[in-house]
Amino acid sequence: MNIELRRVTVEDKEILKNLLEKYDYEFSQWDNRDVNKLGLYGYDYLDCYWTEENRWAFFIVVDENLAGFVMVNDYPEVDEKTDYSLAEFFVMYKYRRNGIGKFVAMKVFDMFHGKWQLKRHPKNIASVHFWNKVISEYTGDNYKLVESYPNSEYDDGTLGDIFLFEN
Template sequence: MKLKLVPIQEEEKEILRNLLEKYLYEFSQYDGGTVNALGLYGYSYLDNYWTEENRWAFFLKADGKLAGFAMVNDYPESGEKTDFCMSEFFVMYPYRKHGLGKEAAFALFDRFPGTWQLKYHPKNIPSVHFWNRVVAEYTHGEFRSVPGNSQFPYGDGSPGQVLYFTARKG
């Protein structure tokens, strides 16, 4: 599969909103998220990706087809100053286990060199394994893992696990 990171234009926001609903539904098994009166999870910061600086959203495309998305910003959640934060990252099921997620993550890290923070939910075991493996490989083991950051918990009260590392332009 050939991966392409495609910056999302404002007129494509509804496509991202639709994918976010799938992502948030899947994530609800870990954080206990529920839908609103309209049957939607909603994403409070979606519009901010086109109204504020330092927020970037990308479609992940595999062989020209939508395969997921990634959202990056410079708003660290852990209280420690970093240059970039992986806000959201989603690869749809048919595209998992093909190396697409790793390739997309590496491409994003290369695109945004600097210090990174990456927070993940400890109950999301596939994510725990994915991010630990990908960041370890990308940095050749040069990263710091901070388990149980209770300063910025998830909706279910679980403390986020945080990885800190430096991305160098590839």
């Protein structure tokens, strides 16, 4: 299996926009977000990935097939001084539970050295288990996890859990 991260170009923006809709549809089971009048979730910050510095979007490509995406920026989710935030992370169902997500997460962390923060929704139990395992392994258990971090609300009002670590 060949796993690659490919930088999303402005010409590929529509593809990322389409994948973000699938991601947001899945995520709506935890944050209870509704679609807009056009039947879409939308992603308010999509254009920022080509108009602002310090925003990076990558497609996850497995054997030349789109398998998801990962988005990184330097915009903090919470009031902690960090260099990078894992903004969005999506692996399509077909590609889950075979090490692709772990490989991609670790590769992205290795690409950007500094202080990281990562927010997860505590109701997304699969994500809770995934990030607990990946971050523990990546950092050798040298991280901080703040559950129900103040002022980290999702659309449903649930406070996010925040991982903080340095690489």
